[in-house]
Amino acid sequence: MDREQLAAFDQVAREASFTRAAIALGLGQPAVSARIRALEDQVGGALFTRGRRVALTALGESLLPYARRALEVLSEGLEAARLAQVGQRGRVRLGTLGSVAGGLVGPALGAFVRGHPEVECLVRAGDHERIVALLLDGLVDLGIVTWPCPEPVAAELQDVLRFHEPVLLVARPGHPVTTRADLAADELVRLGRPMFRLRWWQGQHPLLTRLAEQAGTPVEIPMETARALALEGAGVGFFVRTYVAEDLARGTLVEVAVRDLPPVFRDTALVRRRRGGPLSPAAAALVELLRRQAAALGVLEGGRGPVSAGRRSRGAAPIRRQGRR
Incomplete structure (x- = not known):
């Protein structure tokens, strides 16, 4: 029939x-x-x-x-x-690092939900390993992970967008590190206590880890806890810019320049499974909104291509692999 x-x-x-x-x-x-x-x-x-x-x-x-x-x-x-x-119905599943869930993903996702009210949207946050596992198991369509991915995972994933953003030293206004007009690294070590040790990469950044150790007993805590303590003036830390962008705009946190500290960056990428088939129109629409938000934040890196383990972040030294957020 x-x-x-x-x-x-x-x-x-x-x-x-x-x-x-x-x-x-x-x-x-x-x-x-x-x-x-x-x-x-x-x-x-x-x-x-x-x-x-x-x-x-x-x-x-x-x-x-x-x-x-x-x-x-x-x-x-x-x-x-x-x-x-036409991207007005269906389902989009996104996995994201918690560190980009606010400044980058939040506004893009809000615009997507408003423009696609009939599309079911599932977002899962976690560290790098969890997002990669969700991708490889087919539980999410897209994922934001640290960049570059190590082999053999790189062969299974393809980048869609790349993000390159600065890592800033921030503190509450009035903190001793904010009162020096020309702060040097040795002064940061003396005044920036406690200094939070946060993993924004595929491990620990050697330069920032060394600074935290020189400042005394380093405090290794989750990024959301570190941000809350920094807002209370109970320490300083190096945060990716998008994570504290609203705090900087409100003036509740300020960026602290260190004259003899080279620029530090964190690279991430929006990736998908290489053998996952074409993106749905709804997923493609979310990708475009993420691209626009990244461009507005000044963190969109040009160029598209396969995820590779052969590149290293500009301005960043090699790192020891551990957990990534």
């Missing part, structure tokens, strides 16, 4: 006439009759009494509500498929 047969059955029942049903459907009467006969063969009996007046049989009356329900569900399914083709 197919949609055309059910539609003919429904229309004949509405019109109580094969002729009028054929006109309404834009078909010849023989075509309508053939569809009804095919349907009757499948259900095992007559659906209509045929005479001067066409009327439903008991079998036809029992089938009609189910036929109409099937037509309605099929129509909804076809509409959902049409909307999915």
